[in-house]
Amino acid sequence: MQQAEFFEVNNGDVRLRVAIPGTKQGDGPVILCVHGWPELWYSWRHQMQHFSARGFRVAAMDVRGYGGSSKPDPVSAYTMKLLTADVAAVIRALGDGPVILFGHDWGAPIVYNTALLHPELVSAVAGLSVPYRPAGEVPFLELAKQLYPDRFFYQLYFQQEGAVEAEVEADWPSALRKLYYALSGDAPLGEFLKEKPADAGLLDELVDPAPFPSWMSAEDLQVYVDAFAAGGFRGPINRYRAQPQDFEDLAELRGRRLAQPACFIGGERDAVRRFVPGLDMYGDLAGGYEDLRETVIVPGAGHWIQQEAPGPTNEALQRFLAGL
Numbered sequence: 001m002q003q004a005e006f007f008e009v010n011n012g013d014v015r016l017r018v019a020i021p022g023t024k025q026g027d028g029p030v031i032l033c034v035h036g037w038p039e040l041w042y043s044w045r046h047q048m049q050h051f052s053a054r055g056f057r058v059a060a061m062d063v064r065g066y067g068g069s070s071k072p073d074p075v076s077a078y079t080m081k082l083l084t085a086d087v088a089a090v091i092r093a094l095g096d097g098p099v100i101l102f103g104h105d106w107g108a109p110i111v112y113n114t115a116l117l118h119p120e121l122v123s124a125v126a127g128l129s130v131p132y133r134p135a136g137e138v139p140f141l142e143l144a145k146q147l148y149p150d151r152f153f154y155q156l157y158f159q160q161e162g163a164v165e166a167e168v169e170a171d172w173p174s175a176l177r178k179l180y181y182a183l184s185g186d187a188p189l190g191e192f193l194k195e196k197p198a199d200a201g202l203l204d205e206l207v208d209p210a211p212f213p214s215w216m217s218a219e220d221l222q223v224y225v226d227a228f229a230a231g232g233f234r235g236p237i238n239r240y241r242a243q244p245q246d247f248e249d250l251a252e253l254r255g256r257r258l259a260q261p262a263c264f265i266g267g268e269r270d271a272v273r274r275f276v277p278g279l280d281m282y283g284d285l286a287g288g289y290e291d292l293r294e295t296v297i298v299p300g301a302g303h304w305i306q307q308e309a310p311g312p313t314n315e316a317l318q319r320f321l322a323g324l
Contacts (some may be wrong), residue, residue, distance in 0.1 A: 004041075004048070006068065011062075011089035013212050014077075017041070017068030018061045021048050026055030029123070030079055030094050033060035034087060036105020036129070038179065038236050040067045042223050046238075046310035047317065054318075061090050063107070067227045075161075075315045078238040080246045082115040091121045092296020102323065104128040104306060106239055116253050116261050126317055129303050131270055131281065131295075132288045133263045135254045139247040147276060152196035152204075158240040165207065165233045167201050172225045178206040180221075185269040185302035185309075186213040191214055192271040192303075213310045261291045263320040267301030293320055 003022030008015055019041040031051055033044040052058045060071040065078060066219055087110060098121050103111030108127040110266050116121040144153050158164055168175040175215075179202075182192040185191075187207070196204055197303035212221065266273070266282050273282050286292050296316040301309040 004045075007093075008068075009090050009093040011086050012071045014064050014082075014086060014109075016061055016064065016070070016086055016090055018059050018093075018185075020057075020059050021052040023052060025052045025057045026269055027039035028055040028057065029324075030057045030059070030096060030099040031057070032090060032094065032099050032112050033089070034101065034103040035060070035063060035066070036103075036107045037239065038176070038224075038228065038233070039068075039080050039105065039255055040227055041068075043304070043307060044102070047102065047306055047314060048206070049312045050310070051317075051321075056321075057094075059090070061063075061087070063110070065238060066231065071231055071235040075233065075238045075241045076245065078235070078242040079249055080109065080113050080242070080251045081110060083110050083239075087111065087114045088118045088121055098123040098125070100124045100324070101128045102128070103318070105130060105303070108132070110287065112220070112258055113250065113253070114260060116256055119170050119259065122260055124320070125258065126263050126265065126320055128265050128305055128313070129267065129270055131266070131285050132258050132262065133285075134256055134288050135247075135250060137158050137254065139244060141243055152198055152200040154192075154202055155243075156198075157200075157202060158237050161249055162240070166204050167203055168233050172229050172276055174208050175203055176221065176224055176228070176272070177212055178203050180216060180304060181209045181212065182206045183271055183303035184213060184215075185267055185300050187302065189269060190271070190274070193274060213308075215304075220307075238242060257287075258289045259291070261293055261320075261324055262289050263294045263296070263303060263316065264292070265296045265298065265316050267303060267305045267308065268297050268299050268303070269301065270303045271304060 004019045005022045010115045044060040048058045101111035104288040112132045298312045306313045
C-alpha cells in the first residue's frame, strides 16, 4: 500500500487521518474500514486493494489516538460516543449518503455503535473478530473482575494509568511482535490468555517469535513500530479506560438489536472466542441482529484475520456485499 493517499477530516478539535488507495477507485458503494487495537488504517491494506479493484470506493481511517489522527490526553476523550462521532464525521466527508462499514477488534464495536447511533449514515455492517452482542445490565469490566478474580486479564491491567505504556514503550519492536504473535493463529492456543498472576505485566511470558509468521513482513511490522513510537500508547489504551463512561452514555442502547444487514467473520483460533471461560463467544449470535446474513469462521486463523487470512476474509466480505 505504498500508493495510499491521505486526507484529513475534522470532528471538532480532533483531526482524523483517512487513507484511500492511490490507484483509481470505482464509482460503486463506499466502504469505510475501522481498525482496532493496536493497529492502524494499514491493517486493511489487503481489503483496500481487493475492493477498490472491484469498483468500490474504499477508505480506512486512523482511529483517534492512533497513527496520523489526533491523540488527546484525557481518558474522557475516548468514549464510544466520541469515537462513533468521529466515524460519522468521516462518513459525511466521504459524501453520497450511507456507507458500508467494516470494523475489526475495537473497530467492530465502533462500527456497531455507529450503526445504532447514526443509522441514517450506515447501510450495512461487517464485523471482524468481535461479534455484536447487545449491551447488558452489568459493565464488562465488572464481569471481567468476576471471571478473572485471581489471575491476569489484560483489560483490568490496562486500568492502571501508565503501567502498560511504560512496559510496551520500552521496546516497541519486541512488544508488537509478541502481541501480534500471541493473538495470531500461529501461536499455541491460549497463548494470549495463558494463566499468569494478577499482578503480571502484559508481555510477561509472551513469546517473541523468530522469524515472525509470513503474514506480516518486516516492512509491515515497521509501519506499526514507526507509528506507535511516534504517537505512544496512551491513546490506544485510553479506549479501555473509557468503558465505564460508555456504560452510562449508551444506556439507551442496552438490549438493542443491530438493524442493518450484517455479517460476522472470525478466526477459528481467536482468543476472543474464549474470553468467557466455558463459553464460545462466536456461538449463538443471531439474537443480537435483525438481519445477520452470514457467520464465517476461518480455519486456522487467529485474531488478525484480515491480515492473517486476507483471501478467505475477502471472499466472505465479497459474498456479503454481493447480497446487499
